[in-house]
Amino acid sequence: MGDLSVPRVPLLAGPTPLVRLERFSRAIAPNGPTIWMKRDDLTPLAMGGNKLRKLEYLLGEALDKGADTVITLGAVQSNHACQTAAAARRYGLEPVLLLKGPRAVPSAGNLLLDRLFGATVLLDPRPPADWGERVAEDLRRQGRRPYLIPYGGSNATGALGYVAAGFELAEQLEALALKPVEIVVTSSSGGTQAGLVVAHAAGRLRAPILGISVDPPAEELAETVHRLATETARRVALPPPARHHVHVTDAYVGPGYAQMNEATREAILLLARTEGVLTDPVYTGKALSGLVDLARRGRWQPDHHVIFWHTGGLPGLFAYPPL
Numbered sequence: 119m120g121d122l123s124v125p126r127v128p129l130l131a132g133p134t135p136l137v138r139l140e141r142f143s144r145a146i147a148p149n150g151p152t153i154w155m156k157r158d159d160l161t162p163l164a165m166g167g168n169k170l171r172k173l174e175y176l177l178g179e180a181l182d183k184g185a186d187t188v189i190t191l192g193a194v195q196s197n198h199a200c201q202t203a204a205a206a207r208r209y210g211l212e213p214v215l216l217l218k219g220p221r222a223v224p225s226a227g228n229l230l231l232d233r234l235f236g237a238t239v240l241l242d243p244r245p246p247a248d249w250g251e252r253v254a255e256d257l258r259r260q261g262r263r264p265y266l267i268p269y270g271g272s273n274a275t276g277a278l279g280y281v282a283a284g285f286e287l288a289e290q291l292e293a294l295a296l297k298p299v300e301i302v303v304t305s306s307s308g309g310t311q312a313g314l315v316v317a318h319a320a321g322r323l324r325a326p327i328l329g330i331s332v333d334p335p336a337e338e339l340a341e342t343v344h345r346l347a348t349e350t351a352r353r354v355a356l357p358p359p360a361r362h363h364v365h366v367t368d369a370y371v372g373p374g375y376a377q378m379n380e381a382t383r384e385a386i387l388l389l390a391r392t393e394g395v396l397t398d399p400v401y402t403g404k405a406l407s408g409l410v411d412l413a414r415r416g417r418w419q420p421d422h423h424v425i426f427w428h429t430g431g432l433p434g435l436f437a438y439p440p441l
């Protein structure tokens with residue numbers, strides 16, 4: 119990224135590991151590709167995850183604007199909200215989380231951590247479309263300086279974290295002389311995939327990105343990713359991605375968002391029992407079930423290398439136990 123004037127605060131401890139999953143690769147398809155994993159579940163705060171990369175830029179902007187409070191929105195078990203609470207604490211900001219869901223809900227998984235971080239948590243089963251703006255306005259009237267982060271941290275500022283992440287992976291691949299044929303990533307609000315698509319369209323990350331939707335229909339998600347990627351590229355004077363740079367499948371949503379299915383359970387257990395690595399039932403386990411299916415259907419050749427980008431979500435394991 120050429121534009122060094124973009125504010126950013128550090129939340130990562132350095133590049134996340136890129137590891138070869140020998141036993142998992144053989145277990146899913148004996149004559150299939152070699153699967154590698156980019157371990158963004160190992161980012162340092164709140165049990166890790168992709169949102170910390172976005173929050174480096176989002177909180178950078180919040181502090182640059184003089185904010186003292188950050189507001190964000192999500193589902194009850196939002197990994198994004200939980201990581202926002204942790205990162206806000208790290209930089210002395212007050213976290214306010216607006217979560218869609220029943221008002222009486224047990225403190226488990228991410229919600230337990232939200233409360234542990236002392237975030238102000240508001241729950242509403244049917245929140246208004248402008249909930250964030252309304253709460254920001256109330257806080258301003260009380261003399262606070264709130265900074266509003268959208269769902270999933272997915273705007274052109276947050277997605278910069280994944281442009282940088284794409285560049286980070288490109289360097290790791292160069293060092294290993296590795297040329298993967300595809301990078302598979304969980305996609306939902308689209309910012310993670312959008313950032314990677316920008317790194318790919320800029321020619322730095324050679325492999326194309328396949329987003330596996332855990333919620334939105336493919337066409338809708340592809341549009342979102344393309345729009346976000348275009349805005350993000352413009353922000354840092356990189357070439358705008360073409361629509362054909364965006365690949366999305368919604369074939370693995372199963373019964374619906376946060377609804378467990380047998381394929382997801384199988385994928386979670388297989389990875390845990392071959393590599394000792396955890397994935398979650400809502401995001402990464404579901405996307406992993408897609409990768410397993412695509413490998414078994416022969417999408418990739420035996421001499422191909424494929425990267426699964428692990429985006430975290432582990433607190434979800436304790437809210438939606440797969441066993």
Ligand SMILES: Cc1ncc(COP(=O)(O)O)c(C=O)c1O
Nearest residue numbers: 197306307308309310429430431
């Ligand atoms: C664990 C995990 N993986 C992937 C994603 C998807 O990232 P994005 O919302 O940027 O598409 C999320 C989003 O909440 C997540 O929590």
